[in-house]
Each structure stands twice: as C-alpha cells, then as structure tokens.
Amino acid sequence: xxxxxxxxxxxxxxxxxxxxxxxxxxxxxxxxxxxxxxxxxxxxxxxxxxxxxxxxxxxxxxxxxxxxxxxxxxxxxxxxxxxxxxxxxxxxxxxxxxxxxxxxxxxxxxxxxxxxxxxxxxxxxxxxxxxxxxxxxxxxxxxxxxxxxxxxxxxxxxxxxxxxxxxxxxxxxxxxxxxxxxxxxxxxxxxxxxxxxxxxxxxxxxxxxxxxxxxxxxxxxxxxxxxxxxxxxxxxxxxxxxxxxxxxxxxxxxxxxxxx
Amino acid sequence: xxxxxxxxxxxxxxxxxxxxxxxxxxxxxxxxxxxxxxxxxxxxxxxxxxxxxxxxxxxxxxxxxxxxxxxxxxxxxxxxxxxxxxxxxxxxxxxxxxxxxxxxxxxxxxxxxxxxxxxxxxxxxxxxxxxxxxxxxxxxxxxxxxxxxxxxxxxxxxxxxxxxxxxxxxxxxxxxxxxxxxxxxxxxxxxxxxxxxxxxxxxxxxxxxxxxxxxxxxxxxxxxxxxxxxxxxxxxxxxxxxxxxxxxxxxxxxxxxxxxxxxxxxxxxxxxxxxxxxxxxxxxxxxx
Numbered sequence: 001x002x003x004x005x006x007x008x009x010x011x012x013x014x015x016x017x018x019x020x021x022x023x024x025x026x027x028x029x030x031x032x033x034x035x036x037x038x039x040x041x042x043x044x045x046x047x048x049x050x051x052x053x054x055x056x057x058x059x060x061x062x063x064x065x066x067x068x069x070x071x072x073x074x075x076x077x078x079x080x081x082x083x084x085x086x087x088x089x090x091x092x093x094x095x096x097x098x099x100x101x102x103x104x105x106x107x108x109x110x111x112x113x114x115x116x117x118x119x120x121x122x123x124x125x126x127x128x129x130x131x132x133x134x135x136x137x138x139x140x141x142x143x144x145x146x147x148x149x150x151x152x153x154x155x156x157x158x159x160x161x162x163x164x165x166x167x168x169x170x171x172x173x174x175x176x177x178x179x180x181x182x183x184x185x186x187x188x189x190x191x192x193x194x195x196x197x198x199x200x201x202x203x204x205x206x207x208x209x210x211x212x213x214x215x216x217x218x219x220x221x222x223x224x225x226x227x228x229x230x231x232x233x234x235x236x237x238x239x240x241x242x243x244x245x246x247x248x249x250x251x252x253x254x255x256x257x258x259x260x
Numbered sequence: 261x262x263x264x265x266x267x268x269x270x271x272x273x274x275x276x277x278x279x280x281x282x283x284x285x286x287x288x289x290x291x292x293x294x295x296x297x298x299x300x301x302x303x304x305x306x307x308x309x310x311x312x313x314x315x316x317x318x319x320x321x322x323x324x325x326x327x328x329x330x331x332x333x334x335x336x337x338x339x340x341x342x343x344x345x346x347x348x349x350x351x352x353x354x355x356x357x358x359x360x361x362x363x364x365x366x367x368x369x370x371x372x373x374x375x376x377x378x379x380x381x382x383x384x385x386x387x388x389x390x391x392x393x394x395x396x397x398x399x400x401x402x403x404x405x406x407x408x409x410x411x412x413x414x415x416x417x418x419x420x421x422x423x424x425x426x427x428x429x430x431x432x433x434x435x436x437x438x439x440x441x442x443x444x445x446x447x448x449x450x451x452x453x454x455x456x457x458x459x460x461x462x463x464x465x466x467x468x469x470x471x472x473x474x475x476x477x478x479x480x481x482x483x484x485x486x487x488x489x490x491x492x493x494x495x496x497x498x499x500x501x502x503x504x505x506x507x508x509x510x511x512x513x514x515x516x517x518x519x520x521x522x523x524x525x526x527x528x529x530x531x532x533x534x535x536x537x538x539x540x541x542x543x544x545x546x547x548x
Contacts, residue, residue, distance in 0.1 A: 053438075078438055090491055099435060099439075106440055108424070109423070
C-alpha cells in the first residue's frame, strides 16, 4: 500500500509542559486539498511546526510518506506568512526563490545551472518572472506571497503546507493565489493550508478540518455544526446569521458574535 | 615640514595603512551581516569582552612567563568564548539575549581591569589603557599585520563558502531548519567570524570604537544598495576610502588615529543620510 503524504496519529504537542494540541489524528491523502480552520491560539501553527519537525511531539506520531518529520520534510514545500519577514533585508525575489533549492540539494556553496533553471521555472509558474530582480521590500504583499510560493515549489515538492496564505490580501490577490494552488493541486501535489478566516477558503478545497486543541475533520468541503462549536464556541445560528447578514464579528473569527 | 609622502616611506606608517585596509575589508563584509542581522549590540558585547582577554594575556605573560600568549591571542580566546556563550544563550537558554550582552560587556571589561591590576609590570610592560581602548594603529607591528592579513583571508574564504548558508539563516530561520541546516552551527560560525573581526579591527580603532567601523560603512552602503554582495563591496570601498582619509587627517593634525578614522566615518554617514533624504524628497517631488 502506498504511504500517505502525512499521517498523524494521537499527536499531543505543545511548548514546555503545556500541551496545545491533544490527541490529534489527521491524514493528508494523495492529491488532497485540505483546509484546516480554527481560531487564533487553537494550535494551527503548532500543528504545522510539529509536521515540519520544528517541535517534537509529546506523544503520538507523525509520518511523512512513512518517515519521521526530520527526514520526510524534504517532500514538503512550506509557505509561511509573508508578514513575518524583514522587508528591509537586502535580497531579491530570485534569491529568495533560489533558497528553496537547499531543501533538495542540502549544503552547496553555489547554485548550479540546474538549480537556477528550476527556480526560473517556479517563478514563471507563479507569474513572478518579471519581478526576479526586485528587492523584496519593493514587492506588494501578494507579490511576496507568490515569491514564497515559488520558493516552496522550486524543489518540486510532493506536499505543500501554507500558513494563512490569504491573510491581508485583497480579493483579486486571494483569487490569484487560489488559482495557482488549483493548478498545483491538478498536478498531483497534496495541499494543506491553515487559516483562521473561514470566509477566505476557496471552493477548490476538497476537505475541511477544524482545530481548536482537538480536531474534527470532514471529508467534504463543508463546515459542520460541530466544527463551529469546537472552533468558535458559538452556536451555528450565529455563523448563519453572520453569513446571511454579511456582518463581521468584532473578534475577527467570523463567528458573528460581538466581543464583550 | 614633513610631507605625507615622507610619512609613507616609514615602515610603521606603511603597516598602519595596510592594517587599516585589512580591517576595512572585514568591516565591509562582516559588518554587512552585523547590520542586516541586527547584531550591533551583540558585536558591542563581543568587542568589549576582548578587553578581558587582553588583560588575561598580559597576566599570563608576566606571571607565568608564557611568551606565546600575546594580547591578540588572549583577545581572540575571549571573543570566541563570548560568541559561543551568545549563541548558546540564544539557541538553548531562556535568558534574554540583551541581558547576556550586558553581562558579557561589563564582566569582560572587569576581568581585563582585574588582570591588568594583578599582572607583574616588572616583567611585561603593557600597552596603556588608552591604547587598548581607543587604539593606536601606528603601533601595529609586521607580525600583527601578517596575522591580520591571514585572518582576513581565512574569513573571506569562509564567507565565500558559507554565503548561501548565512543568507538563508539570517533571512528565514524556519526555512533554514526545514531545509536541513544545522542552524546552531551556522549561527556559531557567523558569530565566531564577527568575534575574530572585532579583534582584528581593534588593532586599528581600539576596543571601544570597533562597533563604529563594524556598523557605519555597511549601514552607509545599505542606503545606496539593497543587494547583499554590493553592500559588502560598497561597504568595503567606503570603509577603505574614509579610513585612509582619517589616517591622512591624523597625520596632518597629529590627532589620535582611531578616533580620527571613526570621526571621518561618522561625518560621512551623516552626510550620506542627508544626501539620501534630499534625493528621496527630489524624486517624490518629481513623481508628484
């Protein structure tokens, strides 16, 4: 039987002695497009950090194509939130994309012609080829997001992990990002993204999970009542009201409830 | 009256210029990492810790008659130990890095003063506090110059081989870890290069003013270029030009060389900031 891209069994993870995630079971299937939603502080980032091998599990296991995260992570292209970067750093879009090749080749003092060709291909794929020489500080949020996407795609990963890929993007940039992800998904790459913004989830998502220390998965791209209660501690009626009225909640979670 | 050309024929003055050029190359290259990676305070901490090493070396030389323990070697040992402590602190311990910088800064100086106080001055005559703290590049000997040249060459070779690693580490540590980099080791190498550079630069401007040469030329280069390699090159060129200008001024005015060099670099930085601000205002006016 083929190994699953990501298989998480009974994962408890956190920082120090505090467990943020408890008994998480989750799988990312071949050619999957899974969106994990949940409130801020619900453990979305901890889940990604565990998968990437940045924090060790307290209990349970994570397998990436049957291997431990430390080895299996080479199959993953990771796209962090673009807002986390120092935009004054003296680096061009092309240099950022080339960084992605280290995942594939490990330590090498120089970039080979093949590596440069792969980075070029990734920049063309994300429509960033004309920005290659631009400093990252001169790029818009959406352009930087696509540069990071190109960096993740350059080594041709089998799995893509995206952390809040559409946060702070305008609607046209969100559509552009999802168009690229749809294309990537159609080429057989398994995709998993995390977001706290339910409204930003694309119709192209195939499955949905909700995380708030525990996790609930749905094999269909639909938010269930259990998910709303787990993720946002409010009855589903609030969510329905919120969507129908088009109002935005003060807490920003999309639950439709005014913050006290 | 003695002309500048007469001065240049003196071997001490030749040493002074060559030592300054070595230090400036390090300031342009390693200073770029210091500025970009926001390591200015760490560099200051490492620089001041070297005073402990100088005092330690004088003590060992005079009390235990260990001739090979030169002040420069003592400074290298203390600087490298400070670099290791900083990286360990940053990566493993919960202690805030600025706290550790403050501790190393003050304790390093205190150790130096204590050792200098208890050394046997009848056996070894130490350099004055003024020379150690504020530098006197006129005192650079041929052997010190040779050491500086070798260390500069080694540092440049390491940077050439580690350029990609340093760039990934200083831009995106999470990506560095995911791509299998031993981030603690690479960070340690970077800090050790900073530590070695501090000791070399101290020969020119003294311990207290290291931070100026390690920061200002690279920061000035960053005003005009946003490419790391260009920043290193321009930082080196600016550093050499301004430092040599400072040395000529020191010869002409008979002023302390280290302080004159730092003053020249500092004035140029202010001028560069004004030029940058004016050109920005001009282009904004043209756009509107």
